[in-house]
Amino acid sequence: VPVRNYGGDVVSLAASVRDISARRQATDRQALIANELTHRLKNTLATVQSIAAQTLRQATSLDGFGAAFDSRLQALAGSHDLLIRAAASDVALADLIAIALSPYGEPDGDRWSASGAGVTLNVGQVLPLGMILHELATNAGKYGALSAPHGRVGVSWKVQFAEAGSRLHLIWAESDGPIVQPPTRKGFGSRLIADCVTGELHGDFTMAFNALGARCDIDIPLLAAGNVS
Amino acid sequence: MTSLGIDTLVNRQRGPRILVVEDNALLAMHCEDILIQLGCTVVKVGRIQAGLLSIDTQPFDGAFLDVDISGESILPIAERLASRAIPFAFVTGSADRHVPMGHGDHPVLSKPLSESRFAEVVADFAVTMLAHHQPADSLPPLTYGN
Numbered sequence: 001v002p003v004r005n006y007g008g009d010v011v012s013l014a015a016s017v018r019d020i021s022a023r024r025q026a027t028d029r030q031a032l033i034a035n036e037l038t039h040r041l042k043n044t045l046a047t048v049q050s051i052a053a054q055t056l057r058q059a060t061s062l063d064g065f066g067a068a069f070d071s072r073l074q075a076l077a078g079s080h081d082l083l084i085r086a087a088a089s090d091v092a093l094a095d096l097i098a099i100a101l102s103p104y105g106e107p108d109g110d111r112w113s114a115s116g117a118g119v120t121l122n123v124g125q126v127l128p129l130g131m132i133l134h135e136l137a138t139n140a141g142k143y144g145a146l147s148a149p150h151g152r153v154g155v156s157w158k159v160q161f162a163e164a165g166s167r168l169h170l171i172w173a174e175s176d177g178p179i180v181q182p183p184t185r186k187g188f189g190s191r192l193i194a195d196c197v198t199g200e201l202h203g204d205f206t207m208a209f210n211a212l213g214a215r216c217d218i219d220i221p222l223l224a225a226g227n228v229s
Numbered sequence: 230m231t232s233l234g235i236d237t238l239v240n241r242q243r244g245p246r247i248l249v250v251e252d253n254a255l256l257a258m259h260c261e262d263i264l265i266q267l268g269c270t271v272v273k274v275g276r277i278q279a280g281l282l283s284i285d286t287q288p289f290d291g292a293f294l295d296v297d298i299s300g301e302s303i304l305p306i307a308e309r310l311a312s313r314a315i316p317f318a319f320v321t322g323s324a325d326r327h328v329p330m331g332h333g334d335h336p337v338l339s340k341p342l343s344e345s346r347f348a349e350v351v352a353d354f355a356v357t358m359l360a361h362h363q364p365a366d367s368l369p370p371l372t373y374g375n
Contacts, residue, residue, distance in 0.1 A: 035323065042322030043253065046340035050259035057262070124299060128254055191258065199275035200254040 145177030
């Protein structure tokens with residue numbers, strides 16, 4: 001680019017190659033970020049759409065739909081908060097559990113406890129596991145231990161180290177609640193737990209409606225980015 | 230899309246068998262619900278390997294493929310389906326609607342999902358399958374490893 005003095009004479013040529021390439025890189029990066037943002041936004045919209053459609057299918061009244069949809073949306077937002085607040089792949093399992101059970105007080109209070117080694121989750125595990133914990137907490141609050149004044153939920157977990165990769169074994173155990181009646185139909189919650197565990201977290205689970213308290217065992221691989229401290 | 234496709238779906242005793250490859254469980258559930266309402270039988274998988282195994286061991290009339298499966302390309306699935314002449318469509322949240330190389334002629338559905346687009350594409354699957362094959366439910370079962 002020619003640089004001219006006030007008279008219009010070219011006094012020097014500015015080397016602007018680096019300048020342009022830096023700008024182009026910045027533009028490329030912006031385009032990349034914009035594309036990634038759109039991708040995530042549309043995935044999130046599709047997730048909300050799915051939650052709305054399935055909550056609607058199950059709802060028996062408009063008020064019921066509103067309350068259930070609101071609570072699921074809050075759970076999704078809570079998981080997103082954790083993802084944004086924590087550095088990538090640095091979400092603690094204990095924090096995710098605390099969010100799901102936050103309507104029932106502090107950890108190790110009267111209503112619930114959480115115990116296990118420090119485990120951080122892979123970014124991809126946070127949303128499905130957050131939704132699973134929310135559905136378990138919702139069920140406990142509606143029909144299970146947390147629906148009765150003295151009922152409790154104990155969440156405990158351990159990590160099993162193996163050559164094929166570490167696995168997380170998590171137990172959700174309810175006690176001191178009402179006598180448990182197994183559900184008569186498979187609702188959104190149990191379907192979500194089944195699909196998230198097997199389809200997205202690539203693990204196994206069992207759900208048992210013992211008379212003295214419901215219990216859910218979840219066994220999932222901890223991916224490379226997740227780790228144990 | 231055509232009345233032939235829709236009539237075919239309605240008249241068949243069991244609806245088309247559709248494979249859904251999607252790593253987000255909530256989205257897979259929604260796809261499944263939409264397809265079941267359209268009369269389909271649905272098999273969902275969240276991993277490339279599981280998808281390939283399904284295609285090798287079960288008959289399908291069509292498939293819906295998320296373009297990005299946990300950072301892996303959907304390409305191996307698209308190629309396996311193409312080699313068996315099973316029609317398929319892509320589902321993507323990407324702004325540029327980018328699909329794997331060489332498969333640009335397949336339908337692309339964007340997220341959030343449109344039920345009417347699913348209906349159109351399923352009807353097109355039926356037309357394609359009728360034009361080229363027997364429907365999946367009249368095929369003898371494939372044996373493992375074929």
